[in-house]
Amino acid sequence: MLKGFKDFIMRGNVVDLAVGVVIGAAFTSVVTALTTSFLKPLIQLIAGGSGVNPGTWQPREGVIFDYAGFLNAVITFLLTAAVVYFLVVFPLNKLAERRKRGEEPPPAAPSEEVKLLTEIRDALVRQQVAPGAVDDILGRHREPPR
Structure with missing residues (x-):
């Protein structure tokens, strides 16, 4: 109101x-x-x-x-x-x-987690890692399709 x-x-x-x-x-x-x-x-x-x-x-x-x-x-x-x-x-x-x-306050700085994930993504892109290797690096396991 x-x-x-x-x-x-x-x-x-x-x-x-x-x-x-x-x-x-x-x-x-x-x-x-x-x-x-x-x-x-x-x-x-x-x-x-x-x-x-x-x-x-x-x-x-x-x-x-x-x-x-x-x-x-x-x-x-x-x-x-x-x-x-x-x-x-x-x-x-x-x-x-x-x-x-269009002056607006600057956006809030990204959190530490977002910065870390961005660094990991950039490192993976630089290394040109295979798509499935990202899950292995992060410790994720995919379930095979049924």
């Missing part, structure tokens, strides 16, 4: 969707800050409503261009994007790259 969940999470589509949602939410705050910090006061100035002194383009006390709020939203967005990139996207890209290259 956990392997299936891991495979589901490691799919590119799921990770891309999650990153897109997080970055989209962070960018929404930047757009909202831009609107409330600059566009709303600008519209108040252009419309000549209660936010502008009559006959001048100087804003009244009620109109404030909140550039600090906008800068705060931009910095928050950049920090969020950096954290998502370095903690999610970068490690998963490295993992996918390793999988593409």
